[in-house]
Amino acid sequence: MSSNAHDLNSIRAAARADTEVNFGFWIYLMSDVIIFSMLFLVYVDLSQRYAGGPTAADVFELRGVFLETMALLLSSLTFGMAMVNLHQGQKERVVIWLGVTFVLGAFFLGHELSEFAHLIHEGASFTRSGFLSAFFGLVGTHGAHVFFGLVWIVVMVVQIKLRGLTPPVASRLARLSLFWHFLDLVWICVFSTVYLPGVLQGVAA
Amino acid sequence: MFGKLTLDAFTHSSLIIVFANVIMVGTGLLVIGLLTYFRKWGYLYREWFTTVDHKKIGVMYIFIALIFLLRGFIDAAMVRAQQATAGPGMEGYLEAHHFAELFTGHGTMMIFFMAMPFIVGLMNIAIPLQIGARDVSYPLLNAISLWLTAAAGALVMISLLIGQFSEAGWSGYTPFSGLDHSPSVGVDYWIWALQISGISTTLTGVNFLVTILKKRAPGMNFMRMPMFTWTSLCTTILIVLSFPALTVALALLALDRSAGTHFFTGTMGGDQMMYINMFWIWGHPEVYILVLPVFGVFSEVVTTYCNKRLFGYKSMVWATMAIAFLSFTVWVHHFFTMGQDPLRNAAFGIATMVIAIPTGVKIYDWIWTMFRGRIEFKLPMLWTLGFIITFTMGGMSGVLLAIPGADYKMHNSLFLVAHFHNVLIPGTMFGLLAGFYYWFPKAFGFKLDEKWGRHSFFGWLVGFYVAFVPLYMLGMMGMPRRMASYENPVWHFWLVIAAIGALIVAYGIFAMFMQIYVSYRDREKNRDLSGDPWGGRTLEWSIASPPPEYNFAIIPEVHDRDAFMYMKVHNTAYQRPERYEDIHMPKSTPIAIVIAGLAFVFGFAYVWHIWWLAGLCLLGVIGAVIARSFNPEPEYVIPAGEVERTENAFHDKVAQDGALERMKHIESFGDERSAYAATPEPSTTGTQSEKPL
Numbered sequence: 001m002s003s004n005a006h007d008l009n010s011i012r013a014a015a016r017a018d019t020e021v022n023f024g025f026w027i028y029l030m031s032d033v034i035i036f037s038m039l040f041l042v043y044v045d046l047s048q049r050y051a052g053g054p055t056a057a058d059v060f061e062l063r064g065v066f067l068e069t070m071a072l073l074l075s076s077l078t079f080g081m082a083m084v085n086l087h088q089g090q091k092e093r094v095v096i097w098l099g100v101t102f103v104l105g106a107f108f109l110g111h112e113l114s115e116f117a118h119l120i121h122e123g124a125s126f127t128r129s130g131f132l133s134a135f136f137g138l139v140g141t142h143g144a145h146v147f148f149g150l151v152w153i154v155v156m157v158v159q160i161k162l163r164g165l166t167p168p169v170a171s172r173l174a175r176l177s178l179f180w181h182f183l184d185l186v187w188i189c190v191f192s193t194v195y196l197p198g199v200l201q202g203v204a205a
Numbered sequence: 206m207f208g209k210l211t212l213d214a215f216t217h218s219s220l221i222i223v224f225a226n227v228i229m230v231g232t233g234l235l236v237i238g239l240l241t242y243f244r245k246w247g248y249l250y251r252e253w254f255t256t257v258d259h260k261k262i263g264v265m266y267i268f269i270a271l272i273f274l275l276r277g278f279i280d281a282a283m284v285r286a287q288q289a290t291a292g293p294g295m296e297g298y299l300e301a302h303h304f305a306e307l308f309t310g311h312g313t314m315m316i317f318f319m320a321m322p323f324i325v326g327l328m329n330i331a332i333p334l335q336i337g338a339r340d341v342s343y344p345l346l347n348a349i350s351l352w353l354t355a356a357a358g359a360l361v362m363i364s365l366l367i368g369q370f371s372e373a374g375w376s377g378y379t380p381f382s383g384l385d386h387s388p389s390v391g392v393d394y395w396i397w398a399l400q401i402s403g404i405s406t407t408l409t410g411v412n413f414l415v416t417i418l419k420k421r422a423p424g425m426n427f428m429r430m431p432m433f434t435w436t437s438l439c440t441t442i443l444i445v446l447s448f449p450a451l452t453v454a455l456a457l458l459a460l461d462r463s464a465g466t467h468f469f470t471g472t473m474g475g476d477q478m479m480y481i482n483m484f485w486i487w488g489h490p491e492v493y494i495l496v497l498p499v500f501g502v503f504s505e506v507v508t509t510y511c512n513k514r515l516f517g518y519k520s521m522v523w524a525t526m527a528i529a530f531l532s533f534t535v536w537v538h539h540f541f542t543m544g545q546d547p548l549r550n551a552a553f554g555i556a557t558m559v560i561a562i563p564t565g566v567k568i569y570d571w572i573w574t575m576f577r578g579r580i581e582f583k584l585p586m587l588w589t590l591g592f593i594i595t596f597t598m599g600g601m602s603g604v605l606l607a608i609p610g611a612d613y614k615m616h617n618s619l620f621l622v623a624h625f626h627n628v629l630i631p632g633t634m635f636g637l638l639a640g641f642y643y644w645f646p647k648a649f650g651f652k653l654d655e656k657w658g659r660h661s662f663f664g665w666l667v668g669f670y671v672a673f674v675p676l677y678m679l680g681m682m683g684m685p686r687r688m689a690s691y692e693n694p695v696w697h698f699w700l701v702i703a704a705i706g707a708l709i710v711a712y713g714i715f716a717m718f719m720q721i722y723v724s725y726r727d728r729e730k731n732r733d734l735s736g737d738p739w740g741g742r743t744l745e746w747s748i749a750s751p752p753p754e755y756n757f758a759i760i761p762e763v764h765d766r767d768a769f770m771y772m773k774v775h776n777t778a779y780q781r782p783e784r785y786e787d788i789h790m791p792k793s794t795p796i797a798i799v800i801a802g803l804a805f806v807f808g809f810a811y812v813w814h815i816w817w818l819a820g821l822c823l824l825g826v827i828g829a830v831i832a833r834s835f836n837p838e839p840e841y842v843i844p845a846g847e848v849e850r851t852e853n854a855f856h857d858k859v860a861q862d863g864a865l866e867r868m869k870h871i872e873s874f875g876d877e878r879s880a881y882a883a884t885p886e887p888s889t890t891g892t893q894s895e896k897p898l
C-alpha cells in the first residue's frame with residue numbers, strides 16, 4: 001500500500017533530522033554521549049584492576065563478540081532500509097525491515113545476556129573486581145539501551161499497524177533511527193576499547 | 206515485603222528531629238486541611254498540577270525554591286549555633302552525626318533544591334517571553350522536569366521522618382559514602398534525591414537549549430538575544446554536557462552500595478579518587494550553571510535601571526562563552542591535595558586563574574553601563590551593587606585558592622567555606638532575589654514592596670559579612686570545616702560572631718517573606734497596568750502582566766538587541782494588528798504528576814530495597830511514556846475572537862496607565878527617561894552605544 005504524493009511530502013518533512021523535535025533528540029543524544037564517555041573513562045581506569053581475579057584475556061572470547069557485532073552492524077543497515085521505505089510510503093516494507101532489525105537486535109542482546117550469564121556462572125561476576133564491575137557497567141548500559149531500542153521498535157510497529165504512516169509516526173521513526181545508529185556507533189567504541197585490547201593483551205602475554 | 210524498612214526507621218534518638226518532624230507533618234496536615242476546607246483541590250489540579258504553561262511552571266519552581274531556602278537556612282543556622290556552643294569545655298546541643306546530617310542537608314538543599322529550581326523558575330518565566338515565543342519547545346517535558354524536582358525534594362523531606370539523611374557531606378565523597386563507612390539509608394536518600402533532580406535538570410537543559418535555538422522570534426539573531434537569554438543558553442549547554450557525569454557517578458555509587466560492585470570501593474580494585482574526579486567534572490561546571498544565568502539577571506537589571514544600553518554586549522557574550530568553556534578545564538582544583546604531580550596541579554591552577562579574566566570583563570561591563578547612566582536605586586540595583594563588591598572579593602579569594610601551594614594550607618579549612626559562600630551568596634542568591642523582584646510584576650501583575658525588600662537586602666548584606674569574614678579568619682587560623690566540636694579557645698569568639706551573622710541573615714529572610722505578604726495585601730495599589738513597570742527594554746515588557754496564556758497574540762518582529770526599546774523609540778509599540786488569528790496551545794495533562802509520583806516511589810523503594818515496588822514503578826514510568834505516545838497531538842484552540850477581547854482589555858489598560866503618552870517622549874536608547882528629566886543631559890556613551898550592529 002502506498003500513500004499519495006501529498007502524504008509523502010508531509011511524511012518526509014516530519015522525518016527530517018532538523019525539525020524542532022528531532023533537533024531536541026540530537027541534543028539528548030549529546031547528553032547520552034557524555035554518559036557513555038564517563039563509562040568508558042571508568043573502564044579505562046579500572047581495566048587493569050583485576051584484584052587477583054580473571055583478567056581481560058581470560059574472560060573475552062572474540063568469536064562470539066564478532067558475531068554479535070556483525071548482527072548489530074547489519075541491523076543498522078536494515079533500519080536504513082526501513083527508513084528508505086518510509087520515504088517512499090511503503091508501509092508493509094517498513095514493518096518488515098523493522099522486524100528484521102528487531103530480530104538482529106534481539107540476537108545481539110540474547111548473545112550478550114548469555115555471555116553475562118556464562119561469566120557469572122564462571123565466578124567472573126561484577127562483584128569480583130573493579131575490572132569486572134566496569135566491564136558489566138559499560139557493556140550492560142549499552143545493552144540496556146539496545147533493550148529500550150527493541151521496546152521502541154515494537155511500539156512503532158504497533159503504531160504503524162494502528163495508524164499507518166502518519167507524520168507523527170514518521171517523526172518518531174526518524175528519532176528511533178538516530179537512536180539505533182547511535183547505539184551502533186557506541187558499540188564500535190566498546191568493541192575497540194574493551195574487547196580488542198583485552199584479547200590483544202592475551203596474545204601479547 | 207518491605208525490604209529494609211521496619212518500624213525502627215520511624216524512631217529518632219534526637220528530640221530536635223522529633224520536633225522538626227512534628228512541625229513538618231503538622232504544617233503538611235494544616236495545608237491539606239485548609240485546601241480541603243476551602244475546596245481548592247479542583248482549582249489546584251486544573252490550574253497548577255496539570256498545567257504545561259511555562260509561566261505557571263516557573264512560579265511553582267520558585268515556590269519550591271523558597272520552601273527549601275527556609276529549610277536550607279534552618280540547617281545553616283543550626284550548624285552555626287552548634288559551633289558557637291561547642292567550644293572547649295562546652296557540650297554543644299547536637300550529636301556529631303546529627304551535625305553531619307545538617308551540613309550535608311544544607312549544601313544539598315541549597316544547591317539542588319533552592320538555587321537550581323530558583324534559576325530554572327526564572328528561566329521558565331522570562332526566556333520564552335524574552336525571545337517572543339508562545340511556550341518552550343517541549344511544554345510537557347517542562348512539566349515533567351518540574352514535578353521530578355518536586356519528587357526529589359519530597360525524598361529529602363521524607364528522609365527526616367523515615368530513616369535519616371546522608372552524613373557524607375553534600376559532595377558524598379567515597380570511601381566515606383560507601384557501604385562500609387555509611388551503612389545507613391542516609392546516603393541512599395541523598396543519591397536518589399540528586400539522581401531524580403539531576404535527570405530533571407538534564408531534561409530542562411535539553412528543553413531550553415532547543416527553545417532558545419529554535420523558537421526565537423523572526424529577526425532575533427544571536428547578537429540580538431537579551432543577555433539573560435544568552436547566559437541561560439550557555440548554562441543549558443553546560444547542563445547537557447555536565448549533568449550526565451553526575452548521573453553516572455551517582456548510579457555507580459548506588460550500584461556499589463546495593464549490588465556489591467567495586468567501582469569506588471577501597472578494596473577489590475575499586476578507585477576511590479575516580480568518584481571525586483567524576484563528581485567535580487560535573488561539580489565545577491555546576492558552579493557556572495548556578496552563576497551564569499544570574500550574571501544575565503544583573504545585566505538586565507543594570508541596563509533597565511540605568512536606562513542605558515548594556516556596555517560591551519559583545520564582550521559580555523564572549524566572556525560568558527569563555528567562562529562556559531573554561532568551566533570544564535578546572536575541576537582538579539577541588540583536590541589539589543590528591544597527590545598528582547605538581548605540573549598537573551600547576552596547569553589546573555593556571556586554568557582556574559584564567560577564569561578571573563572573563564569574569565573581570567563582566568564586572569567592568571556592568572560598571573561602565575552604570576557610568577553616566579541615569580541610575581534608579583530600585584531594589585534590584587541595590588542587589589547588583591552589593592553583588593559587584595562582594596562577589597569581587599570572593600573572586601579574589603578564589604584566585605588565592607587557585608595557587609596549589611597555598612591550597613595545601615587552605616584545603617578543607619573554613620577559608621574555603623568562606624570563599625565559596627562569598628561567591629555563591631552574592632553571585633547566585635543576590636541575583637536570584639534581584640530577578641525575583643524584577644520579574645515578579647510580569648508573573649503576577651503587581652509589584653513587590655520596596656521597603657521590606659530593602660530590609661531584606663541589608664539583612665542579607667550585613668549578615669553575610671558578619672557571618673563569613675570570621676570564617677576567612679578562622680580558616681587562616683587553621684580551623685577545618687565540618688567540625689562538630691573543637692578544643693581551640695581562640696576560635697570560639699569568631700564562631701559566636703559568625704552565629705550573630707546568621708541571625709542577621711535570618712532577619713533578611715524574614716523581611717523577604719514579609720515583603721511578599723505586604724505586597725500581596727496591597728496588591729491593588731501596586732498593579733502593573735501597562736505590563737512595563739520599569740521602562741523595560743526587552744520583549745517580555747511589551748505584553749500584559751501577567752501575560753495571557755498564549756503570551757504574544759502576534760509573534761513580534763525583532764529589529765534591535767533592545768527589541769521593545771526599539772519599538773518605543775520608533776513609536777511602534779502596543780500596535781494592534783488588523784485581525785487576530787486562532788492560536789493553538791498544548792492541553793493540560795496529568796501525565797507529568799503521574800510520572801513524577803512514580804519516580805518518587807521508585808526512589809523511596811530503592812532506598813529501602815523494596816525491589817518489587819521499585820520494579821513496578823519503573824515499569825509504570827515506561828508504560829506512561831508509551832501510553833502518551835499513542836495520544837494524538839493534544840492541543841486546544843483559542844479562537845481569534847477571544848484573543849481579540851483579551852488584547853483589547855490590555856490595550857485599554859495601557860492607555861489608562863499613560864504608557865502611550867510616555868512612549869512619545871522616548872527618543873533614544875541611551876536615555877529614554879528624558880520624559881521625566883527636566884534638562885536631559887547629553888550622554889557620550891549613549892551615542893557610542895547607539896551604533897547599529
